[in-house]
Amino acid sequence: MKYRNFKKMIISVASGKGGTGKTTVATSLALSIGGAQLLDCDVEAPNSHLFVRPVFEGEDTVTMPVPRVDEDKCTLCGECEAICQFNAIVTIADTVMTFPELCHGCGGCQAACPAGAIDEGKRTIGTIQHGRSNGLDFVHGRIRIGEAMAPPLIRQVRSRINLDVVAVIDAPPGTSCPVIAAIQDTDFVVLVTEPTPFGLNDLELAVETVKILKIPSGIIINRSDIGDGRVAEYAARENIPVLMEIPYDRKIAEAYSRGEPVVQAFPQWRRRFAGLYEEIEKLVAGRK
Amino acid sequence: MKIAVSSKGNSLESELDARFGRAACFVFVDPNTMSYEVVENSENLNAPQGAGIQAAKTVADRGAGVVITGNCGPKAYTVLQQADIPVITGVSGRVKDAVEQYKNGELSPSNGPSVDSHWR
Numbered sequence: 064m065k066y067r068n069f070k071k072m073i074i075s076v077a078s079g080k081g082g083t084g085k086t087t088v089a090t091s092l093a094l095s096i097g098g099a100q101l102l103d104c105d106v107e108a109p110n111s112h113l114f115v116r117p118v119f120e121g122e123d124t125v126t127m128p129v130p131r132v133d134e135d136k137c138t139l140c141g142e143c144e145a146i147c148q149f150n151a152i153v154t155i156a157d158t159v160m161t162f163p164e165l166c167h168g169c170g171g172c173q174a175a176c177p178a179g180a181i182d183e184g185k186r187t188i189g190t191i192q193h194g195r196s197n198g199l200d201f202v203h204g205r206i207r208i209g210e211a212m213a214p215p216l217i218r219q220v221r222s223r224i225n226l227d228v229v230a231v232i233d234a235p236p237g238t239s240c241p242v243i244a245a246i247q248d249t250d251f252v253v254l255v256t257e258p259t260p261f262g263l264n265d266l267e268l269a270v271e272t273v274k275i276l277k278i279p280s281g282i283i284i285n286r287s288d289i290g291d292g293r294v295a296e297y298a299a300r301e302n303i304p305v306l307m308e309i310p311y312d313r314k315i316a317e318a319y320s321r322g323e324p325v326v327q328a329f330p331q332w333r334r335r336f337a338g339l340y341e342e343i344e345k346l347v348a349g350r351k
Numbered sequence: 352m353k354i355a356v357s358s359k360g361n362s363l364e365s366e367l368d369a370r371f372g373r374a375a376c377f378v379f380v381d382p383n384t385m386s387y388e389v390v391e392n393s394e395n396l397n398a399p400q401g402a403g404i405q406a407a408k409t410v411a412d413r414g415a416g417v418v419i420t421g422n423c424g425p426k427a428y429t430v431l432q433q434a435d436i437p438v439i440t441g442v443s444g445r446v447k448d449a450v451e452q453y454k455n456g457e458l459s460p461s462n463g464p465s466v467d468s469h470w471r
């Protein structure tokens with residue numbers, strides 16, 4: 064695909080579970096590249112901004128379409144209910160009830176309604192903020208409390224990607240739909256894990272997801288000195304490169320708890336993360 | 352009036368199913384004659400979401416006058432309320448016994464959902 068030459072890489076950072084150091088890696092990588100963009104897609108609990116400390120320049124509300132029924136026009140024919148895959152609209156007694164929190168906004172009911180009784184309403188699913196910090200372009204999404212539809216919000220955050228610069232995506236933890244929405248169609252996935260049995264188990268699940276999506280990946284082992292060698296053995300077996308090992312370091316932990324990005328507190332880590340970026344670049348180029 | 356009881360099996364002897372939306376079936380009982388009719392709920396059993404809504408719709412469409420079950424979530428509850436069908440929750444044992452208890456006036460309708468969303 065030729066157009067790829069004109070577009071900069073999109074790198075996603077994911078982990079099978081929370082608390083592995085994913086945000087540390089994503090923020091450190093983004094800050095080390097220079098003129099990059101960081102998009103925090105962990106919309107349930109965005110926290111990259113605590114380290115990047117951007118000056119926010121704007122906030123937008125993200126909505127999803129939901130059906131609005133005009134009871135006067137409705138003939139209670141039930142077509143809307145029949146077409147809805149999500150049980151989000153139902154005719155009951157002498158009315159039509161909608162359940163916005165179940166609605167995927169597909170518009171099927173509106174198209175199916177023979178009486179023209181349905182038009183498009185909106186519901187807020189979250190907000191997107193953007194700003195800048197030290198030459199870094201920063202974007203994050205935050206889901207409305209109680210809202211279940213993370214993927215559409217994540218896609219909206221990703222629509223802010225600037226193709227002229229390298230983009231780093233901080234993906235939500237886990238392996239479910241929101242993760243897929245965050246890492247799908249990125250050029251490379253960095254999987255952050257800890258060398259413990261639990262870490263390995265979650266890593267295996269994450270690797271399966273990444274394989275299905277056919278995205279090249281590499282592993283970063285955080286707190287590499289606390290566990291055993293099984294993550295490294297697994298990586299070798301699966302033929303996935305271990306890109307970096309970060310030993311447990313009290314000073315790093317302290318900087319983290321102060322909300323200070325590791326690469327700002329320790330210049331040697333900035334060099335390592337810049338090197339990480341170069342390695343990812345080579346790995347991606349090698350696959351084309 | 353018919354009483355809809357969420358049930359694990361297809362007779363009056365069957366055990367009441369504590370789950371409303373994901374009940375195996377509903378037994379519709381005429382309390383005067385104790386004659387009954389069974390409606391399968393198998394489609395809903397595997398619905399990824401909104402099982403309670405569809406179950407409520409099923410019992411409403413079949414003309415239930417009251418629902419007896421173990422637990423009822425908020426969405427099913429609003430649908431049943433809309434259809435003016437009282438719900439009695441927290442009941443267990445055989446379908447037959449639940450109906451008898453109802454006839455003896457031992458059961459009273461709940462005034463809200465008994466569990467949160469996605470209870471299973």
Ligand code: SF4
Nearest residue numbers: 147166167169170172
């Ligand atoms: S928009 Fe789609 S998901 Fe929402 S109620 Fe209509 S048919 Fe169902």
Ligand code: SF4
Nearest residue numbers: 137138140141143176
């Ligand atoms: S399809 Fe339209 S007319 Fe038919 S029940 Fe739904 S809203 Fe009413």
